[in-house]
Amino acid sequence: MLRIGLTGGMACGKTFVGEALEALGCLLIQADELGRATLARGGEAYLSVVTEFGEGVLDSEGEIDRQALAATAFGDPDRLARLNSLVHPAVIRREEALIAAYAVAHPDGIAVVEAAILIETGSYRRFDKIILVACREEQQLERALRRPGASEVDVQARIARQMPIGEKRKFADFVIDTSGSKEETLGQTRKIYEVLRRVEK
DSSP states (O other), rough: EEEEEESSTSSHHHHHHHHHHHHHEEEEEEEEHHHHHHHSSOOOOOOOHHHHHGGGBBBBTTTTTHHHHHHHTTOOOHHHHHHHHHHOOOOOOHHHHHHHHHHHHHHOEEEEEEEETTTTTGGGGGEEEEEEEOOHHHHHHHHHTSTTTOHHHHHHHHHHHHOOHHHHGGOOOOOEEEESOOHHHHHHHHHHHHHHHTTTT
16 A cells, blocks of 8 residues: 655645545545544543643633634744644554555555645655645735635744745655646646556555
């Protein structure tokens, strides 16, 4: 079985590409969704995050408010690193369990893990190939600002915290440029999928 890491900058189109690969027959694992699950009440990271960041990150139902948590952690590199140290191990364990189960049922399959900071955290080393999704910087900002509740200050700060796309290219086996139309992106994705089908597992 082939293990693929799918990454890219904020709002570059990772999810679109991931869903296209899923439609082609790959297993798609979205690290952000697993992160939500680990932070939910009863999840592996819930108690440690509440202990570390305080009850101010909880909503009225006692669930972790991700926006409140982001406001607390993202402005301070040390606090963000601490948050990542509490959440990422649990996310990786879930990823590995899903990949292992998929490998048993689909030994010739392709498992794709979509994660924003795959390279920054060093997790890229866990994968056979890395796909980087990229677009022009002005497009990245424009797309991110379309998201509900997005502000230019917050978006620019989040983009600035990520490794520049130019640096990420050094780690990528494949690059999908999403600057054009959706059809062009899908065309690139299909070509890469066809190459991956021929890779020795």
